[in-house]
C-alpha cells in the first residue's frame with residue numbers, strides 16, 4: 001500500500017479554473033473521503049491522481065515518487081466507478097481476472113486471486129455469469145473484485161454507490177468499510193453523500209469551489225466545523241443559522257437579529273461587540289423545555305420513525321429541531337426552547353469559526 005502526496009495542485013479546463021491549489025497528505029492505509037457539492041472539483045482531483053486528467057500545476061507523489069507524467073496503467077492504482085465499467089461480453093470471473101491476464105500472471109495465481117476476492121465479496125455463485133445477468137449491487141461488487149485482484153497500491157472510488165437504491169447503498173457502504181478493515185488499503189472515495197463520508201472516512205476532505213475547506217476526522221468536522229460551509233454541509237437535517245450583530249455587555253453576549261430579537265450567544269475571543277456574526281446550532285441540540293427561554297411557533301412536524309423533525313419559528317426565524325421525544329408528535333401551536341450555550345457555534349462575518 002502507499003502514501004499519496006498532493007502538493008499545490010491546480011487544474012483549469014481552458015481558461016476555467018476548477019481547483020485552486022490543493023494540498024493533501026494521505027497516509028499509508030488511510031481511508032480518505034472527498035465530499036462537497038456538485039462541481040466542487042472532487043472527481044477532477046481523483047481523476048488526476050489516477051492519471052486520467054492532466055495536472056495544470058503542482059505535484060502528485062505516490063510513495064514519494066512523482067507520478068504527474070506516468071500513464072494511468074503505470075501508477076498501480078485501481079479505480080471503481082459509479083458506472084461499474086464492466087466488459088459485457090465477459091463472465092464475472094473473466095472481468096475480475098482481466099488485468100492479471102494482461103500481465104500474463106500465472107494461471108494458478110489468477111485462480112487464487114479471483115477465488116480470494118470472490119469469497120470476500122460473496123461472488124462465488126456468480127463467477128460464470130455475464131454482467132447483464134447481475135443486479136446493480138452485484139455488478140458493483142464485481143467492479144470492486146476486479147480492483148482487489150490487482151492488489152494495487154491504492155483504491156480510488158468515484159461515487160461507487162450512487163446508482164444503487166437506498167437499502168443496497170447502506171449494505172454496500174458497510175461492506176466497503178469491512179473490506180477496508182480487511183485489506184487496510186489506502187483509499188480515496190468521492191461522494192456527495194455526507195452519511196457515506198461520516199461513516200467511511202478516517203479523514204474527510206470537505207471541498208467547495210475548488211478549495212479544500214477542512215480536513216479532519218468525521219467528528220472533528222461535525223463538532224468543530226472550520227467555517228459556515230462545512231457547518232452547513234455536514235449533518236442532516238443541517239445546522240440552523242442565525243445572522244445578526246454580536247453584542248457584549250459584561251460577561252454576557254448575545255446575537256441581535258434583524259427584527260430586534262436577541263439570542264443568547266457565548267463570549268468568543270476575536271469577535272468585537274457590534275461585529276456581524278452568525279450563530280449556529282444543530283437541530284438535535286435545541287432543547288424543548290416548558291421553561292425554555294424562547295417561544296417558538298410550530299410550523300410542521302415530520303415523524304421519521306426514528307425521531308421527529310420539528311419545523312418551528314422564533315419571531316419569524318425558521319429553526320429545525322430533532323428530537324427522540326414522541327410526546328412532541330402533537331406539541332400544540334407553540335413550544336418553549338433553549339439554545340444551550342455550550343452547543344452554539346459562532347462564525348465571523350467571513351464565515352470562519354470562532355472559539
Ligand code: ATP
Nearest residue numbers: 013016018036037038039040041042043044045192
Ligand atoms: P459531481 O459531484 O457533480 O460529480 P464534482 O465535484 O466531482 O461534481 P468535477 O466533476 O470535478 O466536480 O467538476 C468540477 C468542474 O469542472 C465542474 O464545473 C465541471 O463542469 C468542470 N469540468 C469537469 N470536467 C471537465 C472537462 N473535461 N472540460 C471542461 N470542464 C470540466
